Amino acid sequence: MGYYDITVPRRLELSHPNVHHKGLVHPRRIMQVHDFLYITEGEWEIFLGEKPYLLEKDDMIILHAGVEHYGNKPCLPETKVYFLHVFPEERDSFREISETPPHGCVKIANVVHCRGNLEIKKLFKEIISTFWNGTPQSVSKNSVLLHMLLLRASEAENAGSGSETDITERCINIINSHPERFVSPEEMARALFVSERTLRNAFKRSHNTTPYNYQRDLKLKRAIALMREYPEMTMREIALNLGFADDSHFSKVFKSVYGVSPANYKNSLAEKDEVPGISFMPISENDIVRQC
Structure with missing residues (x-):
């Protein structure tokens, strides 16, 4: 179990993606930096101290500075990993027993299962890209990204209770991580290691709706925000940004919920008329991806 300080700037020694074409036995060593490994493809068994960890796709392990780690057998051929060598800070520590940080x-946790949290993989990629950009802002930017990575990994560690509240919160995190498409209940259940029935029942009891309807309503509120804040966007742009098949599909769903077409609603905005029952959700430029 690792404890990591998020009140001080974090620094990278090195970062890179690797592909082990013929398989590789992880070397026995004690490093002076934390070695963050993310498995993007393949499988690798690594010992941290005396405990073995079998890492599969979308698993992350933190090989803590000052703690011996090694392998006894090679990873699968063509195993792909991202690695980050992060300088330790004074208050970082490694403990055998879980305690309040x-x-x-x-x-x-020593190993974080990231199948339901693809943001961690995105952070690895962005940190590596930023490191090699070599701009004057790279060090500061990567400090922020490393803090975000530590926070997301900690959230993943604390999201393993299996309670209904935990399941629905993690489900919502998955939905919010993919604003550009609809995530199927099957995909969410697989990412959360629960059955679709368990997922639906948990969502129904906590939110009185289904995962699909929650996504639909969230996307429609975002569509309303886009129409208000970016009136120059076409219905096709809005539809594709939010995962609808096309503007016709978007219009049909919008009207089934609000009783008015999105085009008519947008016209009412231009005329300063409010449509009853339609609320506004603030949205930022970062939420928009042009797809025309």
Whole structure:
């Protein structure tokens, strides 16, 4: 169990993607930096201390600075990994027993299963890209990204209770991570290691709706925000940004919920008329991806 300080700037020694074409036995070593490994393809068994961890696709392991780690057998051929060598900070620590983290530190499991949290993989990719950009802002930007990575990994560690509240919160995180498409209940259940029935029942009891309807309503509120804040966007742009098949599909769903077409609603905005029952959700430029 690792404890990592998020109150101080974080620095990288090195970062890179690797492909082990013929398989590789992880070397036995004690490093002076934390070695963050993310498996993007393949399988690799690594010992941390005396405990073995079998890493599969979308697993992350933190090989803590000052702690011996090694492998006894090679990873599968063509195993692909991202690695980050992160300088340790004074309050970082490695403990055998899980305890409440000190103030300003986060607690992270040695292995984090990221199938339901693809943001962690995206952060690895962005950190590696930023590191090699070599701009004057790269160090500061990567410090922020590393803090975000530590926070997301800690959230994943604390999201393993299996309670209905936990399941629905993680489900919503998946939905919010993919605003550009609809995520099927089957995909969410698979990512959360639960059955579709368990997922639906948990969502029904906590939100009195289904995962699909929650996504639909969230996307329609975002569509309303886009129409208000970016009136120059076409219905096709809005539809494709939010995962609808086309503007016709978007219009049909919008009208079935609000009783008015999105085009008519947009016209009412231009005329300063409010449509009853339609609320506004603030949205930022980062939520928009042009797809025309």
